[in-house]
Amino acid sequence: MISTRKTSYLNWIASAINTRVIFFVIIAGFAHAKTSNLTPFLPYGAKGIFQAAAIVHFAYGGFDNIATMAEETKNPSRDTPLGLLGSMSIITVIYCLMALALSMMQKYTDIDREAPYSLAFQSVGMKWAKYLVALGALKGMTTVLLVGALGQARYVTHIARAHMIPPWFALVHPKTGTPINATLLITISSACIAFFSSLDVLAGLLSVSTLFIFTMMPVALLARRYYVREITPRINLLKLVIFLLIIIASSMATAACWGLNPDGWLGYTITIPLWLLGTAGLSMFLPQQRTPKVWGVSTRPLTSILVNCDKYLSHGIFGF
Numbered sequence: 001m002i003s004t005r006k007t008s009y010l011n012w013i014a015s016a017i018n019t020r021v022i023f024f025v026i027i028a029g030f031a032h033a034k035t036s037n038l039t040p041f042l043p044y045g046a047k048g049i050f051q052a053a054a055i056v057h058f059a060y061g062g063f064d065n066i067a068t069m070a071e072e073t074k075n076p077s078r079d080t081p082l083g084l085l086g087s088m089s090i091i092t093v094i095y096c097l098m099a100l101a102l103s104m105m106q107k108y109t110d111i112d113r114e115a116p117y118s119l120a121f122q123s124v125g126m127k128w129a130k131y132l133v134a135l136g137a138l139k140g141m142t143t144v145l146l147v148g149a150l151g152q153a154r155y156v157t158h159i160a161r162a163h164m165i166p167p168w169f170a171l172v173h174p175k176t177g178t179p180i181n182a183t184l185l186i187t188i189s190s191a192c193i194a195f196f197s198s199l200d201v202l203a204g205l206l207s208v209s210t211l212f213i214f215t216m217m218p219v220a221l222l223a224r225r226y227y228v229r230e231i232t233p234r235i236n237l238l239k240l241v242i243f244l245l246i247i248i249a250s251s252m253a254t255a256a257c258w259g260l261n262p263d264g265w266l267g268y269t270i271t272i273p274l275w276l277l278g279t280a281g282l283s284m285f286l287p288q289q290r291t292p293k294v295w296g297v298s299t300r301p302l303t304s305i306l307v308n309c310d311k312y313l314s315h316g317i318f319g320f
Contacts, residue, residue: 021136029101
């Protein structure tokens with residue numbers, strides 16, 4: 001609410017502390033690592049990976065906030081994709097290193113769900129490290145809440161500009177240049193929900209809602225590429241709807257086949273060709289009304305729909 005620049009200073013300080021704690025966890029974890037703890041490797045198989053990815057998918061939820069800051073960047077078409085790809089790549093590597101360090105410090109059957117790193121360090125004789133891990137976790141939650149409120153307020157601002165909610169929420173403060181009313185709405189409502197809800201319910205709801213949004217976004221991107229109101233012929237609109245329904249239905253069916261019968265293959269002989277049929281139909285029978293000027297990958301939205309549907313159903317139906 002004060003200003004984006006001053007908020008970024010606070011976020012930078014908290015991130016610097018959290019980064020040092022992360023590097024400590026990785027280095028100290030590998031220093032006490034035992035390769036024997038990695039046996040058996042992948043005890044739950046590929047199905048377990050997808051189920052776990054669906055549960056912790058919210059860890060990647062903050063990256064979409066970078067896109068909401070496009071209005072406040074100097075060169076959005078260049079800086080926004082670079083910021084997304086760069087930060088996501090770095091964080092993915094760090095996540096994998098931390099998970100590997102934890103798995104090598106302690107057997108996967110002995111890892112505590114409530115405080116995995118604190119108890120893992122305690123098991124190797126570093127009881128004092130649990131306080132450092134707690135400090136890093138506290139700072140991490142602070143930055144997540146800060147960035148979450150920052151991005152969600154921008155979402156509300158765009159929704160208010162479209163008059164889907166009262167335009168009063170789109171008001172930008174003349175001095176700070178921030179959407180003050182939207183920020184107040186998000187922070188107060190989020191605090192009330194968090195106060196009256198349990199952490200397990202919120203985590204599950206956040207995972208499912210994030211996956212649902214990440215599935216709908218590629219669909220919206222495809223609709224924007226292939227449809228323009230009062231320009232696109234009605235027959236092309238009908239083709240777009242049919243192809244999208246084929247892609248979404250085949251993606252959900254593929255995920256259902258994976259969850260219900262991981263060792264089977266008969267279902268894939270139907271669902272995968274249908275997905276390829278819908279993809280080929282979009283590429284061959286529909287002209288793009290809008291083409292990306294700087295960044296654009298033609299098959300990325302289609303792949304996102306397939307992967308997100310799989311993780312969405314894994315969490316909702318076949319989750320732990």
